[in-house]
Amino acid sequence: MTVTDTNSATQVLDPEEARRLRNEQLERIGSFVLPVAIMVLAIWLWDRICVWNEIPQYILPRPGVVLQTIHSDAALLFSSLLVTLKITFLSLLLAVIGGVGLAVLFAQSKWVEMSFFPFAIVLQVTPIVAIFPLINIYVDNQTAKLLLCSWIVAFFPVLSNTTLGLNSVDRNLRDLFKLNHASRWQELWHLRLPAAMPYFLGGLKIAGGLSLIGAVVAEFVAGASGQSSGLASRIIEAGYRLNAPRLFAALILVSLAGIVIFLVLSLIAHLILRRWHESALKQER
Template sequence: MAVAFDSENPDLPPAGPPAGRAELLVRIFGPLLLLGSIVGGWEFLVRINEIPPYILPGPGLVVESLLDNWHSLYPSLLVTLRITFLALAVAVVGGVGLAILFSLSRWVELSLFPLAVVLQVTPVVAIAPLILIYVDNITLALLICAWIVAFFPILSNTSMGLASADHNLRDLFELYGASRWQQLLHLRLPSALPYFLGGLRIAGGLALIGAIVAEFAAGTGGTGSGLAFRILEAGWRLEIPRMFAALLLISFAGILIFLAFTALQHLLLRRWHASAASRER
């Protein structure tokens, strides 16, 4: 049975023009324009009202301070990022591992999930001092704090994704005698991928927040200090532009983490998932 696929064939998928270039321009330049207006307005207000820098430094001064203090801020950024990514890695391994365990055993899910919820709903800022008391190693304590906040979105989203595999596909796998391992590998994990990536985007930001909160609670000085300590230090010395500079670095780090995971999501899902694929018009 040969079927000719031509323009007359009703079976052919509808053809459409490529995604609009205008949308791409708006997507890039829209936020940049808005950001530029805010920064410009901020500089203008500071200058026109002659606000002293120890109350509110202008963006120009903040950038200047960032460059001047790069030698101390950059190592601190690396410290914070190290904690963030370590916590995220542990959250991914633990969250995905536990979600797989939940999908394989209802008993394990019923027993452990409430505990995971308790961890999630308890504010990290409240537990951080306790963790710092009980754990001698500061890096490990910071890691635990950041992990607590980053872990839950990964666990929750991946669990939901693993459970969302199409029921007919599950029947098909059963019909062809697929083992539990084959079902997990070829059906449940791919079904869970969009959910996991959504969780990862949230967890990336939360891991950074967790690391910063833990650093605030720890308040340690020295060469191994993160950006939160630089903010505290600048506050004590009334170096407000430096404080803003550290804040700016944290924001940039958060934005970069978000963009990196968004790009990863796009890369992995663009051919098949509605959330990442462009819509023909």
């Protein structure tokens, strides 16, 4: 058998392998085409419902009117979007710093974890709308109020997931570090933190969406007094004035911002984990 025959033989796939590759290709195409097709269909139905039922614009505007409003009110809407995103990213940054730092302390001492973890749970389960009146009394700066509310919402997922990851290290590996007389900080840096990275990134993706939710909810509460200039206040203002196109435009911008935040954080997690963690390796098969 010549070299050419050998190469051609290796290139021939058995039916099962060919079917598997074909199914993977269909899944990759479908994962993009199906969501786009369903979204286009939903927008078309939205438009047709408005036309068929002759719904007034101040009750339910057509998609084209909403897009035109986004263009015509771009200066107002996008400036408000920047305010909301500033609060979102700052609160997410503080949640990462505080959550990871406190999780490291919890991993170093069970007594610290048992003492302070209940306070984190209390912050998580208490509705932010109920906490805001107290924050409004004790905090003077408006930006600090919104930032604190958003941080409270985003803090717990980072803390709980990172703590879980730090405490989920293989006991045999921990024993190996002890046999080699590794210090507590060497064990933390070389073993626990790498092992906790997938858990931390999972919590980060959750916290990214929650920080945006917290920022919008805080703006809603503070916007009632006309002091907030974020997208939530634009939604309240448009609702009072029956300006439904601007209201829908602001809602779409909030949704798109949340989608972009989730996609960016998912990409960061994939880039970090793709070379060594099983959850990312499976996606590249």
